[in-house]
Amino acid sequence: GQNIDQPTEMTATEGAIVQINCTYQTSGFNGLFWYQQHAGEAPTFLSYNVLDGLEEKGRFSSFLSRSKGYSYLLLKELQMKDSASYLCAVRGSDQAGTALIFGKGTTLSVSS
């Protein structure tokens, strides 16, 4: 079966660094995605990993280890606006009709 796990909630303070972990067990693998979702809004794309290693994109970085079925999203220099839900999602194959399977999301609360 498919299983994607991430912590339910995390808290941090402005200016800090936070790491959100995601572990997955899927029948296939063709990429791991991180999305940010503010309450009541649609998800917005943050990052994509298909090979092992770290992808850096400004204040956000994402890491993947395929052998461990593990990824993390690293957020640096936290700002209040980073308070949101962060969704880890896996695509099981490279076929065009393959949807993303989402984890339950991690709600991040940033305080001053």
Next chain:
Amino acid sequence: GAVVSQHPSRVICKSGTSVKIECRSLDFQATTMFWYRQFPKQSLMLMATSNEGSKATYEQGVEKDKFLINHASLTLSTLTVTSAHPEDSSFYICSARDSDAQPQHFGDGTRLSIL
């Protein structure tokens, strides 16, 4: 970048009403679009995969006769919630991908409230 437009953004209607939600890819052609549903404080659950020119593929537990999907062109998919009831109240989101190498892009979502 790729843009997906979803309409309407919010619907409030009486029980028994049928509601149509449109999902358009504005600057690319999408042979495949995806429909998700999200209940409060829960993750996105895939409902169905919409295929241009053919029948949609529904996930287990999703009633195809209740959630009608039509993908008549490469830029438009519609989801019709037929005879909606209060338990169908949810946030419905569509997404599309313009090529295999690209991430899925989401519409803004439709918040459906059935009274």
